[in-house]
Amino acid sequence: MHFTVKNCLINVTNGYITTDVQIIDGKIAAIDSNLPIIGEVINGENKLLLPGFFNAHTHSSEMWFRASIPPLPLELWLASLYDSPPINVEQVYLTALGTAVETVLSGGTSVVDHLILLPGQELETIAAAVRAYQEVGIRAFIAPLIQDEPFTYCFPNGKSQLEDTPFHATAQDILKMMETAIQRFHDPANGMNILLGPTGIQLCTDDLFIGCLELSDRYNLCLHAHLLETKAQEKLAQEKYGCTAVEHLQKIGFLTHKTSLAHCVWLTDNDIKILAETQSTVVHNPLSNLRLGSGIAPVLKYMQAGVNVSFGCDGSCSNDSQNLLEAIKIGAILHNITDQDYQTWITPHKSVEMASLGGAKGLKVDDKLGSLTVGKIADLVLYDLTDLSLLPRTDPIGLLILGRPDHAVCNAWVNGKKIVANGEITTINVDHLKQKLFNLSNWQMRQKSPTFMKLEPHYRQVTGL
């Protein structure tokens, strides 16, 4: 796990320099010109070296339904997803591979998988994702997606107006399964991390949140949840708690410096203060928020309040891609329409920092990851800047973020281990993966699903449509 990148571009204050970067034992050992060669030599000419990005929120197995659900708001989109054909453990494995490959080939070296669990096969589901991520070699943070309330509870007025059977497992059952998962799979030294991932206030009791907190304390794990993705959830929180979701989560202690929260679209100014005080992280999923019509997360306000913000692709049927550069581009430029004062806008350089160091901070690994710093772990990506999509030559980071790079990732390493060379994944056979995904699927347009049909009138009524 030694190598030396010769003559690559790196960004420094107000510009770029051409330099060498030496990696020894999986760590950045030196950054300087004319370094002696140690291990493999990587030609860095006309290439930009950056710390790996974090795909800080996704649901890998949604890839099976990529682009199959029509444009719908989250709650009705979920109703459609709910009626998707069942998938098996092998399929979970395949889409975790696919998610890892797309993430890596768009600059990500870490992925947070808020992993949908197959009922009755929870540990097998996690094991399948663990296997896939280890095979690709991406650093993984698996947050098994847990809930203890039935699906219809995510609708405002759901309890009073919609009937549903109780959820098939209790908070206690789920927490017990989670403890087994932690003991079996959590292995940070080998790039495999388990997070506690309650779905969100819309589908979890306080018992489940508090149980997650206890496990987080006992095993020193981070927490991850959805938060206020839609206006309907804002309404639901008021119905459920008589206060905002953020106020409630703070009250029960769920907001901590180890907590990252996906979406955060519908927060009040006071909620934002609470996120800053508790040092919680916001994971911004701009494409999913547009696709589902959720709204624009007030990211500039978060940044002004000192809240850490990172980027996620979200699952592949609410985006519908795991290309992190695309999410970063839109996540950066989208906010220019929310504040007339351009001095607050996110620059390409700032967005790169959010995607790397911001991602690391949200998972409490910023002492080891997230920047090109001597002593840090070598989760690195080398971008070839000679594709037509990145020409003519101007500002390399500008081109990468504001452009629409085609196949820019030339090399990538996680923990100093090579996972991409010459633009190709070196660890798994991607053609084989493509063939399997192809064989297990069919081209077709979806029809309206039964759950959608059943819930649509209620949704329109409670949202005033």
Add this chain to the structure above:
Amino acid sequence: MHFTVKNCLINVTNGYITTDVQIIDGKIAAIDSNLPIIGEVINGENKLLLPGFFNAHTHSSEMWFRASIPPLPLELWLASLYDSPPINVEQVYLTALGTAVETVLSGGTSVVDHLILLPGQELETIAAAVRAYQEVGIRAFIAPLIQDEPFTYCFPNGKSQLEDTPFHATAQDILKMMETAIQRFHDPANGMNILLGPTGIQLCTDDLFIGCLELSDRYNLCLHAHLLETKAQEKLAQEKYGCTAVEHLQKIGFLTHKTSLAHCVWLTDNDIKILAETQSTVVHNPLSNLRLGSGIAPVLKYMQAGVNVSFGCDGSCSNDSQNLLEAIKIGAILHNITDQDYQTWITPHKSVEMASLGGAKGLKVDDKLGSLTVGKIADLVLYDLTDLSLLPRTDPIGLLILGRPDHAVCNAWVNGKKIVANGEITTINVDHLKQKLFNLSNWQMRQKSPTFMKLEPHYRQVTGL
């Protein structure tokens, strides 16, 4: 110019069929299963055939400054662009090639180039773009970007507070040059069209608008202009005319069924009615409008009012890519946050129609182009659906628009002539182009430009910052 696509997918009402498509003499001659083979056989298996899209608004030579201007609102961004290093006619040619290649490889078979003219070399500039588009083989609509007022007039209160020298040419000079350009280059039968393209109300006198109208009538040409891209322009229109820009343009007769208008972000409901009544077309440039913080064009309102809408990438330093699929994706999903009722949202299938037939309508060629219809001209694109970014198989058009396709364009034809085969441009040497763009540029970060520094205080004052 004969060929037969065998066994390709095409979309029909409520789904897809696998069929053959026969092209004879550059026209779609038959669409049916088991057609006899005429000319070259194209294997359409696992591929989707669509009509070519229109990149309905761009400025090709901005590609030289791609990603080099920091996030700024239009007026200050223009001040920075204004101070860019000068380019020459050869460079215009190279970026027209680049614009054509990126457009074609993302599904476009037509481009509207609102072409920035080199002062004193106006006809040479147009000739360079004409040559480039003819070499690539893309259908081109060149709208030489003309103005007869100096740059600072684009700022509200500009005339009273900012000094500037008069523009170097009069409306009459410019119209004379345009008439020569029309006589020399307008050749629709060979895919080369000239449009009348006054910049917009911010930089043009009524004399110029009216002169364009007269030329449009005399030579039966379409009209193209920017319209109300920023809130500053809305204010400027009130200062200049005492009414909205749309009301003024209607009064002088500039809004017609042959007029396409880029941006249209800041229109009133009455303005929208006027666009509908005059049958004008809106060209939506979603990425540029986000990047420059211009706002979200009220596209759902346009569509509800019956206004034709197509998509553009805008110039490569306000986006900063000519990937049309990216513009269509964002242009489709962006509006989901502007109307809570998902029944009004743009579906992937609708966005494909806007990008093809909508583009054709805006240029008055919808009788010949824009749909897969027997008798229409074969401007066609065949998408390979087997890349990882388009797997697993679900809804092909959903995948293409909501996903983030990598190198999906497998074949493309304009007027039945092959310009892409096996994912590669067949008409020009793209490696050669890349080398030239590389050699004529350098990696560097821009510093704040003198014009920017000079105008920023005025901008902040008139916009209340």
